[in-house]
Amino acid sequence: MKYFVFLDCSTLSHVATSLATEPGVEMVMVAVGGYQPGASAPDREHTLYARELTSGFIATLDIKQTDRVIIGACEPDLFTPLTSAFPPQGPAPPVLFISEKPVSAEAAARPNVSVVNLMESAKERLSGEWRDISTRQRAFELWSALKDSDRVLILTQNDPDPDAIASGMAIQALLGAGDDTAPIRAFGKVTRNENRAMLRLLGVKVGSVLPEEVKGFDKVVMVDVQPPYFKSVGSIKADVVIDHHPYPQRYKADFRVVDTGYGATATIMAEFLSAAGVKINQRLATALLYGVITDTMLLSRQSSTRDFEAFNMLWPLANHDLLSGMSRPRLRSQELDYFVKAIRSRREIGRLLFIWLGRASKEDIIPRIADFSMQIGDTSVCAVGGVSRDNVVISIRNMDPDLDVGAITAGLFAQYGSAGGHRTMAKAVMPLKKFTKAKGAAGVSQARTAILRILKTLEKTHPGLVKPLGK
Ligand SMILES: [Mn+2]
Incomplete structure (x- = not known):
């Protein structure tokens, strides 16, 4: 196998030659249309020059089906004779056609040709980085808001559902804390059979807490719920709130992520954990995935692309035997x-x-x-x-x-x-x-x-x- 690199300008020479650099594999450079590689271009002294890509010249290169062709084009039309030199249905080498200008439809349609617009690909790939940076910063803020507290109360709705339980577990993972320093609690208790099965199968503790006991904690984190929910219990303040339910009422909290665009709080927490570089183990992945699945009815209700992305990330990490054990609905x-x-x-x-x-x-x-x-x-x-x-x-x-x-x-x-x-x-x-x-x-x-x-x-x-x- 050989690499053939065709260039008509220096713009893509670095990328094209990097792609073709493989130990023990020969690279043939071809400068097209009067292009003169600079002094730093690799293998400059062995470069071939072709003002025009005639079929005669292409034939002398003896490109085989097992070789690989990389085109770095500023003027893609210059390379039409090269892409059409091989029969569309017959044996042809794979061609990676890198160009920022449109490549002729005839060339792009050939099965052996793959057209890549590097700038567009990079833009697409990198535009998500802004979001990743801000998620990472928010995750760090969340961690900072809680890291110095010895007793953190993770409070859920009165009859915690899988989304709340999983989100509570994620807070524990983010803090590196367990039940002793950051317990998950509710004013009521878990009553639903499937949810109790979740606690049993994953070995999660969700205990009860009395409203007057809340004062005994340094910080209160509400997951999948917000202070107005507890109106009938009394005024319960939260230092941290992470939720996806809409609440029109205003309240104070040091750190608040309330985004109704999410189908599950577990999705928000999965994003935080992955942004913060916290390892999501199988038990936690199973819980978070179950949270996303139950809150979105398997992504069919109130779900966004972010829920899909979290689902995608969590799916291979989760234990699917446990998951089906939890989700089989049973009625008493x-x-x-x-x-x-x-x-x-x-x-x-x-x-x-x-x-x-x-x-x-x-x-x-x-x-x-x-x-x-x-x-x-x-x-x-x-x-x-x-x-x-x-x-x-x-x-x-x-x-x-x-x-x-x-x-x-x-x-x-x-x-x-x-x-x-x-x-x-x-x-x-x-x-x-x-x-x-x-x-x-x-x-x-x-x-x-x-x-x-x-x-x-x-x-x-x-x-x-x-x-x-x-x-
Ligand atoms: Mn929820």
């Missing part, structure tokens, strides 16, 4: 009863499906039924409500791309508690007492009627979504 018979209740009590109001579960022993059954309810009938929006502990909880799902249920939910329910979310999924959590008092209702079943009445007001703002309810 008590939970099945809620599904039965949901199907029986469902009410279609135009394109809105309303389901009322009454008292729910576990809050997470409400969003689960909401996910499930998207499979019922032709409705485009589902609202599933129930009472969990002392709160009225409503989970909303939307398949209509023209609707923003996050904004709709905030508009309808924010005055009674916390309410909002994404375009495709939203949630309202309202203290039962406050809600029923405001609506002049008494008890759980009247809360249902009050919610139906509120949903009915959509008739005016979103005609076509709900039909008149009648009596």
